Amino acid sequence: GQNIDQPTEMTATEGAIVQINCTYQTSGFNGLFWYQQHAGEAPTFLSYNVLDGLEEKGRFSSFLSRSKGYSYLLLKELQMKDSASYLCAVLDSNYQLIWGAGTKLIIKP
Amino acid sequence: GAVVSQHPSRVICKSGTSVKIECRSLDFQATTMFWYRQFPKQSLMLMATSNEGSKATYEQGVEKDKFLINHASLTLSTLTVTSAHPEDSSFYICSARDGREVNEQFFGPGTRLTVL
Numbered sequence: 001g002q003n004i005d006q007p008t009e010m011t012a013t014e015g016a017i018v019q020i021n022c023t024y025q026t027s028g029f030n031g032l033f034w035y036q037q038h039a040g041e042a043p044t045f046l047s048y049n050v051l052d053g054l055e056e057k058g059r060f061s062s063f064l065s066r067s068k069g070y071s072y073l074l075l076k077e078l079q080m081k082d083s084a085s086y087l088c089a090v091l092d093s094n095y096q097l098i099w100g101a102g103t104k105l106i107i108k109p
Numbered sequence: 110g111a112v113v114s115q116h117p118s119r120v121i122c123k124s125g126t127s128v129k130i131e132c133r134s135l136d137f138q139a140t141t142m143f144w145y146r147q148f149p150k151q152s153l154m155l156m157a158t159s160n161e162g163s164k165a166t167y168e169q170g171v172e173k174d175k176f177l178i179n180h181a182s183l184t185l186s187t188l189t190v191t192s193a194h195p196e197d198s199s200f201y202i203c204s205a206r207d208g209r210e211v212n213e214q215f216f217g218p219g220t221r222l223t224v225l
Contacts, residue, residue: 030212031212033213040200040219040221041218041219042202042216042217042218042219043153043202043216044216045213045215045216048212048213050212087152087153091212095206095212096155096158097143097155097214099152099153099155100152101151101152102152
């Protein structure tokens with residue numbers, strides 16, 4: 001079966017750095033997405049990785065290792081507004097998104 | 110980026126009534142649209158995939174006669190929740206995929222359905 005694992009909840013301090021991990025087992029791989037979702041809102045796109053390595057975009061970076069079935073999202077200089085759920089999703093061989101359950105990130109002052 | 114709209118954003122209805130939710134791609138042609146449901150504190154659950162001009166493909170456990178999906182044009186898909194019950198209360202989100210770029214889905218803002 002297809003499976004995506006990420007931690008349920010994480011807590012970090014404002015101004016600090018946090019890394020959210022995601023491991024996956026899917027039938028085929030056409031890329032991995034990270035989305036941010038605030039409570040009561042739809043997900044918003046953060047990043048897309050299809051090749052191994054690190055993609056940096058401002059305060060957010062995303063890393064992928066296809067051989068390990070592993071990705072992480074790195075958030076730097078955390079701000080209170082970063083409190084949200086972060087969803088990892090993999091595009092499988094049928095170009096269908098397989099979703100993780102999401103990681104709720106709590107930022108404390 | 111591409112824009113997807115949903116209407117209405119919130120709806121409250123009585124048990125037994127039907128509710129229609131519209132999903133529109135505003136600046137691109139969406140060959141494929143997806144309907145998701147999300148219960149509180151849970152992740153997105155794919156309900157069905159619809160391709161323009163053909164019948165929707167429903168995920169296991171989703172009743173196709175209860176959740177009617179119509180994808181009549183390249184910019185519009187509708188989800189009708191028929192004979193809604195309180196357990197259908199949820200956050201319904203659509204997403205659309207541009208036919209030219211299969212690797213990305215663009216999400217609508219979601220519709221909060223409350224069935225009394």
